[in-house]
Amino acid sequence: MVARLEPCPLCFSPYAALFYSSRDKNMERDFFRCPKCDLVFVPDRYHIGAEAENERYLTHNNVPADEDYRAFLDRLHRLPALTGPWIRDSSWMAYSVSSIAAR
């Protein structure tokens, strides 16, 4: 079996390995984890286009009081692999929201 590797978009290490495969409806994508900087990311091929992304963002306001925004972010809790103790700071979550929950 050949390991699936992707280049890390943060530190450019070429050795980010498959970390988790989601097959949930509307969430079918692979997540990779970088062994150098620990970033977990979704490769570009799973990203939606700019127009669809804009439509998605127009459905809510990025404030905690907005129920649609909370529902948008709540999708992260449905990914079992993303609930580990290695999630430790808000900058990682900001990256996650743009690269994962926007799908």
Ligand SMILES: [Zn+2]
């Ligand atoms: Zn990295």
